[in-house]
Amino acid sequence: MSKKKPLSQGQLRRMRANHEKRLQRGNSDKNLPELQDNSLGPEQAGVVISRFGQHADIETADGQTVRCNIRRTIKGLVTGDKVIVRLALEQQSGIGGIVEAVHPRTSSLTRPDLYDGVKVIAANIDQILIVSSVLPSFTTQIIDRYLVAAEDTGIPPVIILNKIDLLNPDEADEIAAALQRYEDIGYKVFKVSSKSGDGLDAIKGLLKDKVSVFAGQSGVGKSSMINALLPDAELLVGDVSDNSGLGQHTTTTAKLLHLPSGGDLIDSPGVREFALWHLPAQRVGWCFIEFREFLGTCKFRDCKHGDDPGCALQEALKAGKITEDRFNNYHKIIASLDEQRHARYFRAATDEQ
Template sequence: MSKRKLTKLQQTRIKQQQEQATVTASGQHAIVTANRGKTVIIEDQAQQTFICNIRQNIDTLVCGDHVIWQQQDETTGVVLALEPRTNYLARPDRRGQAKVVAANIDQLMIVSAVKPALNTRLIDRYLVAAELSDITPLIVFNKIDLPDKIKMNDFQEQLSIYTELGYQVVFTSAKQDKGISDLQSILVDKISVFVGHSGVGKSSIINALLPESPAEVGEISDSTQKGRHTTTLAQLYHLPNGGNLIDSPGIREFGLWQVKLQQAAEGFIEFRPYLRHCRFRDCLHEEEPGCRILEAVKEGKITDMRWDSYRRIMDSLREAP
């Protein structure tokens, strides 16, 4: 096709694509380890860090973002392009708009504990959030130094529902340094994020994993300080035995958000084989006739506990503005 036949818009697009290709070819790959507002800290493949300005055409950059950049001097550079994100975590900002806080995450470490009481509904909410975001979830059960043997058996039984679903459950005591080495090997070669209710021991676990100890133990409930935490900056940390953590108080309280009613069931992995076999195409699997999920619950193929969680999540999604 001759150039004359292209519209102005097409020509502009081609020019942009060519420019992008040049940028990608000439630049180097790096990962964003912190966002400092107008600048970002990036780390190149030799694990050297640089402070970078950001080309104007690039949207917000977050921890975990893969970028193309060019070095300027020994400590600075410029980010030229953002590579596509495989996934991301977002939180609502003050106006309720989605604010991406971290990207390209491999594992969501869902922390629960003996105290505050084991909350399987909250675990289910995090599992749904992880599944819908394409992030592998794991469950960490902390403070195993507290219960006696009988109580511990009871916890193990309650949590076996997750192992049966195929989720890994790690038992830890940050206090007695139990299970921390198990965590270390799980975290190797991955980018992970720790989430969970305030007080379960996230900061304590992170401190046990990281020698430079970034997290304050026993800090005031993250959830009561939401406004302040939206401004808390995330950081990517290297673990001494390999692997990376992205952490900030705001991220630790990441929750189920912006999920459509029709999507929620997809977040329950054991529902998946039955989805799309219901009588009604827009079935929400709550009380509709001919619902395959409800049948599976009756047949005992889906547990009452998980289905109950599903119903509660649906209720909460309806209440959300």
């Protein structure tokens, strides 16, 4: 395969110019008048339920949800942030208060962004529920990509196989063996059907007293599962196309939802697809948790873990200490990184021309 051409100086200039245009558009609503201090009540605690430009829906300790302005000094407020707010003594134009400050985050869910580098999309999350399903077809390669992204954030991942009511007996043993491999290296695995309700009680127990986020491809049933756990969520559910087998993405803005059985869910379009192009190859390897004890022990420091002599990962594979499936998926992810980076940067350079 021929090497991708580097970006020209002209493309880089256009990319920077497009970046500035986006920043200017993003700042256009910062000139909106803010509530005056003498019209606000005392400071109180709140949590961001959802974010809309320079406004955010804040839930206060007494359970009311108020749309608030955000102080211009606050950068990067996201769903799940714990904040200090002051509510208006009298509501003005639908705005009921101002977010004054943000507490330090215990965790940040991030994704790479062409213009902003690594972008935070949700905060203070206790676990990431990686949802796979029987339809679209089950694949460990997608699960491993999500696991890498989850490990990179430091937020514990849990694997969920949805739509088990559609499981074909011919593929049941193969899928069970694949899931067992994840359990063997320490990941929790659950099997559910949001349609029949099988396994949902176990998920309720998993979610209790925690802030969780669902991750997974379109069509795996994330919204259907949320609706089964919280019928009042009124989330749209996208059907899987009969022709393509691909799901239609339906969630449009991140929302924090309270579960009647305990715990909170953050439903966000930002985790529909975890891109990995911002990660160096060494970091990807570290995110395969069973590889960690072997990394750095290869004969050569620049070992690519292919047919390199003295490769510790190859030796671990032969000894049965790591599985062939995970080892192959690691190399597929590594092989995709350069192509993804080029595609992203080329799009940034040619966007809006």
